[in-house]
Amino acid sequence: MRVVVLCGGESSERDVSLASGWSVARALLERGHEVVVVDPAAAVPLLAGPLTPGEAVERSMVGEQPPRPSQRRRLRERMHAALTAGFVLDLLRDAGMVFVALHGGWGEDGHVQALLEMAGVGFTGAGSAACTAAWHKGRSQAVLGAAGVPVPERALWRPGTREAPRDVKRLVTAGPVVAKPVADGSSVAVHKVDSFPRLVQVAAEVHAGEGELLVEPFLPGREFTVGVVGDQVLPVVEIELTTPVFDYTAKYQPDAVSEVCPARIPHALATRLQDLALRAHEALGFGSGAYSRTDFRCDGHGEPMCLEVNALPGLTATSLLPRAAAGAGWSYPHLIQRIVDLAHPARLPSPAVPR
Structure with missing residues (x-):
């Protein structure tokens, strides 16, 4: 069928999303689909297509640093216009399926999914409600904790609006802590902080005045991630770090970190991590037609704590879900086909009832 791949977008993960989109396009062509690649935030949204099996597809690399936020407003304006009217919306409506390869921002917080739902367009991944539930780390951790998934203690601060x-202050005093935007992805602007003056500096550096900062204790133990595709839990991946935190550079630059799958851990721990990932997947409303990736880090006693659930995890060549x-x-094309097969068909609006 014809699949439109949505990638790029307006978030800090724009480069990652473009790399995911081109990787997905190659896999779909290999599986025999016709492909159109669209970046709804670009000045010229149609990046390629329609492509037919056998055609070459360019490769996109992820830069060492995420894009600057200065252009985000313009990107959002273009993205909103493209997804609500004109030829891009026509492309989406005429497609057999839309593969959402957007990460972060409107692509992962439920905005894009809500627009596609209202337009009656079938798409891959979680629906708007689940994406919204997972995107805000503070609220999602509250839901996960209530569902019995262990989460670290956390505190929220909106710098620039009031005193911390x-x-x-208590968490920083007991420190060290990890500080990061409460709603962002790809470990953008994640910092290990040892003092309150440093926390204030970090808040200014990451433009946290535009949103909330999540502060939680630094967990010194091992780091793991577990993917769920539909109702199937994938093997545990261990992330062996050479840096204090798994930040943007470590995630997307080759050989910056070692990722081991299946993780070399006792069977009981692997089973527990997989059970917790599935529980988190379900608690946030991810149905059997969705996929997710849940990240864990262990405390000083070796107990795993859930950091977040990713509604649209990366699909680049070096991403964790393909590794799992x-x-x-x-194979990578098999994973992409599984995601397509899970997707719901177009949700067409009900016809109006005559009066």
Whole structure:
């Protein structure tokens, strides 16, 4: 069928999304689909297509640093216009399926999914409600904790609007802590912080005045991630770090970090991590037609804590979900086809009832 791949977008993960989109396009062509690649935030949204099996597809690399936020408003204006009217919306409506390879921002917080739902367009991944639930780390951790998934203690601060809350100061005093935007992805602007003056500096550096900053204790133990595709839990991946935190550079530059799958851990720990990932997937409303990736880090006693659930995890050549799929014996094109097969068909609006 004809599949439109949505990638790029307006978020800090724009480069990652473009790389994912081109990788997905190659896999879909290999599986025999016709492909159109669209970046709804670009000045010229149609990047390629329609492409037919056998045609070459360019490769896109992820830069060492995420894009600057200065152009984000313009990108959002273009993206909104493209997804609500004109030929891009026509392309989406005429497609057999839309593969959402957007990461972060409107692509992962539920905005794009809501627009596609209202337009009656079938698409891959979670629906708007689940994306919204997972995107805000503070609220999602509250849901996960209530569902029995262990999460670290956390405190929220909106710098520039008021003095730091008492809980933030207490966590920093007990330190060290990890500070990051409460709604962002790809470990953008994640910092290990040892003092309150440094936390104030970090808040200014990451433009946290535009949103909330999440502060939680630094967990010194091992780091793992677990993918769920539909109702199948993939093998555990261990992320062996050479840096204090798994930041943007470590995630997307080759050989910056070692990722081991299946993780070399006791069977009981692997089973527990997989059970917790599936529980988190379900608690946030991800149905059998969605996929997710849940990140864990262990405390000083070796107990895993859930950091976040990713509604649209990266699909680049070096991303963690494809690494987990390979650990299960799936090729990359097979993973992409599985995601397409899980997707719901177009949700067409009900016809109006005559009065």
